[in-house]
Amino acid sequence: MELSLDTSLVFIPKTISDFLAQLSTMEDSSQRSSELDAYVKRLEDEMRKIEVFKRELPLCMLLLKDAIERLKEKVMQCKKMEDRPVIEEFIPLKGNLDENGGGVLGKENSDKKNWMSSAQLWSTSLNIFEYNKHDSVSGLRMRNEEDDRSVPENPIEASNNRAMGRTFVPFKEQYESGFTGTCLKDDKEVSQVPSLSLMTPLMSEALDASTNTNIKSNNNCRGGSGSGLAGQLKLQNKPQQQSQQQQPFRKQRRCWSPELHRRFVESLQQLGGTQATPKQIRELMQVDGLTNDEVKSHLQKYRLHVRKLPASSAAKGNGIWMPLDHSADHSKANNSQSGSPQGPLLPGEFAKGRSTTGGESDNSREAEEDEKSDGQSWKGGLLHNNQGGDV
DNA sequence: GGATAAATAT
C-alpha cells in the first residue's frame, strides 16, 4: 500500500474530493499542477480501457468523463491563479448532465478512435479489414498493439461480454425474415437510447457499429462486427412470449472468427479428431455463449471440408494428417487431458487474423501446427488420405 | 449425425 515514494508518484485517493484535498495541502503550485495532470491522465487512461464496455457501463463512463472534465477545469484554474485553493467539491453527477454536461463531455475524448482496438480480438471491424481480398497483406502487418494491458485474458470471452450490451429488445413490430443481417430498424431504435443522454456522437456511433451491423456492406464476420461473436446467442430470439410457434426469428448467425475457429480446431485435436462430440468440443473450447448446436454445425462444415478437399489435393504423403481417424482401429482412445494429444487433425484453416491485442498470448500453447496463411478457407491444408474415410 | 432451409457472400 505504501508504494508511493512521496511526491508526484501516483497515489490513489478514495474519492476525487479526497484527491483534491490532498492537492490543496501541497504548497508548491507546480507540484499541484503536475499531480493534477497525472491524475487526469490516469483517468483518461482508464476511460480508454473501459471504452469497450461503455454500453455495459454507461455510468462508469459518465463518471469518468465527468471527473476528467472537472479535473481539467481544476488544472486550468491552477494554472491561472496558482494561489487559490484547489478544493472544491467534486460533484459526481448532478442531474443535469444532459443539459450542460452532455455537450461538454463530448469533446473530451480525443482518443476515441482507438478505443476497443485493444480489446476485442474476436472480430472487430476496426481491426481486421478485408484482408482476404488482398492476401498480399495477409495478416502480417495489421497489428497495432499499442495499449492493451488490462485486457481480459480470454479474447473470446471478452467479446462475449458484448452480449450484455445488446440487451435491447427487438421492440414490437414485425421483423420480417431478415432480422439476421441488415437490420436497420434496430439501429434506429438503438440510437435513441434514452438512458444515456450524454452519449456523444461517437458513442452512438460505436454503439450501432457494434450492435448490429447495419451497413450491410462488408461485414463479414471476419473483419468486422466484432461484436458479433459471442453476443448474439444470448438474445437471439424474440423475447416475447410466443406460445407455440417456434422462434419466428432465426438466431443471429454466429461468426466463427479465426480465433474461435482456432480454438475449435485445437479442441478437436485434443479430443482426437472430428469424431469428438460437439459437447466435448464446446466444453473444451471454453467459450462462453457458444452452444452445442453451433459447434455441431461448425463441425459439420469442418467435416465436409475435410472430406472434400483432400481428394483433390493430392498431396499424399504430406505431412499433415487427416483429421480423423484413428478410430479405425481402436475406437476411442486418446484424449483426455493429461497426455499429449496430438491427434491428427488438419491444420489448415484460417489463422490469420489476429489483430489486436494481443495477440493473445495464448496462441501458442501447444504449438502444434499453426496455420499459416490461408485466410479463411481451410482448403489449403488438408490432405488426403483417406482410406477409411472417416469414422 | 446428417439433411435441409435461410442468409449471405461471390
Add this chain to the structure above:
DNA sequence: CATATTTATC
C-alpha cells in the same frame, strides 16, 4: 440474378 458458403434448424 445464380451459385456457393456458412450457419441455424429440423
